[in-house]
Amino acid sequence: MGQVSISDVAEHYGTPCYVYSKQAILDVYQAYSDSFASLDHQICYAVKANSNLAVLGVLAQAGAGFDIVSRGELMRVLAAGGHADRIVFSGVGKTYDDIEFALNQGIGCFNVESISELALINDVAQQLGKRAPISLRVNPDVDAGTHPYISTGLKDNKFGIAHDKAVGVYEQAAMMDNIDIVGIDCHIGSQLTEVAPFVAALDKLIELIGALRDKGINLRHIDLGGGLGVRYIDESPVTIDKFAQALLPKLQALGLKVFFEPGRSMVANAGVLITRVDVLKPTEHKNFAIVDAAMNDLIRPALYQAEMAVIPETLPSDDTGTDAGNEAMTWDVVGAICETGDFLAKDRVLTLAVGDILAITGAGAYGFTMSSNYNSRGRASEVMIAGTQHQLIRKRETIEDLYRDEMLWQD
Incomplete structure (x- = not known):
């Protein structure tokens, strides 16, 4: 993404991790603005698609307006430098x-x-x-x-x-x-x-x-x-x-x-969710690649039956579909959550080894914003890339973060 290796991002920030291209976001915004340049127009980015402050700030600096659906989204836009008079509620x-x-x-x-x-x-x-x-x-x-x-x-x-x-x-x-x-x-x-x-x-x-x-x-x-x-x-x-x-x-x-x-068209394909293969579990009926992301990180496949592309860190090196002794097989890419509905992709032909990095594409929209702490899992970190630079734009949640505001019952 840009001039940055996604594998290096995984090594630096850990997985699972959402990664966004600043330039890709700006390119789509500009495409909308240019296409309607003959009219007095205002492109109001739908905040619900991806509400990270860095994403909002990049668009605010580019002159975008915003479409919001809650007071929380309004406060995010204002915190990111957006102007209230360019917001539709x-x-x-x-x-x-x-x-x-x-x-x-x-x-x-x-x-x-x-x-x-x-x-x-x-x-x-x-x-x-x-x-x-x-x-x-x-x-x-x-x-x-x-x-x-x-x-x-x-x-x-x-x-x-x-x-x-x-x-x-x-x-x-x-x-x-x-x-x-x-x-x-x-x-x-x-x-x-x-x-x-x-x-x-x-x-x-x-x-x-x-x-x-x-x-x-x-x-x-x-x-x-x-x-x-x-x-x-x-x-x-x-x-x-x-x-x-x-x-x-x-x-x-x-x-x-x-x-x-x-919303979606502005950010979906500007982002990927990167995840690491933890366990390979071939069975007589199905082959499961169990990764460290799950439906709490990306619920679209389970909720909407959405199909999103999966790109492996290493592609097969020849026409036989093999690499380093591993055979291409049909895998369901699943998480560790205790739900049969916890899957990120089904029936994908991939050449995999434990420890491999996978990129789930199209994840820039309705990915992190719909994530949760189900099974007491911390939400993923978020990173933005511009050219050769990469920056952390949201820290990974720790386990302690999940119950910091909870209190035991006192008799």
Whole structure:
């Protein structure tokens, strides 16, 4: 990665360890910005994909905005040097304290997901003597054609306000003294590989924008959310450039500022999870490579049935598939957690020896952020690489860290 050997990173920082390329992150950000350069636009990185302060800081310095879903994410962005007025606050469960804190920081926009939330934002803003900038997150009932757990734009999903109710809710918002209507928003899902669902969602938003103009409600921006997919194994996602080409004519005709909220596509393939083979356990029915990472470090394979590539430290040295006397075999790469669902990859042809380093690719998004301490396992360290340099950006958790804030019962 860059000019740094991943094996050297493993030796220096230990395993398991998440490793990110600073340049790869910046390259994708620039690709989004360049593709929509003909429009007034703001690329708001979706913090939930990877919230490490170093990642956020690199993007903040590049001029990115941010999409957040919690007060914790807002505080992370601010700590990393991000500006509140370039942040959109999404999420279905904003509390009074969340809204109060965000308003006091000068939040750029709340993406409102319900009438109840709209009323709460108005009440909080009134208490503070402020006007709250809002857009409604509209649920356009568009099938993103992705995994049901990461599909967010159907009428069965918990997100957003139904398309046929949106104009009425905007009219309610327009009558609230402490609400400033600034935009319209939608997000139909994650890991979309085709542009057609985005176009369908945009058409529905354009319809609403016209209806709102007829009622004297004029917006300043349109937010198309995120969700552009990446290649993990053999997917063929639409490129950022082709994604932009499909949307630009309609967006240019609108004359509004355009927001996007990419997350996975910004960081997934900028990162790997490196892990070491601890035990090789061939059996009559299955061959298991037991590694020091596990589902607590990377839950995507177990939760989403995600397939992520596995690159071994040493590739076979000839066409026979052998290296140093080891034979290529079909392995399930698994962790040491007491769950049959604890696997990182299945049925992979690899030439392995105990002690080998493996890199799980595509791990820069929804890897560390979804990790846990299940089985009382400390979370992995994180490292960033730029050119020939590598830096620790999160320390590995120790066992003592896991119970430092716990207390024994006192009789």
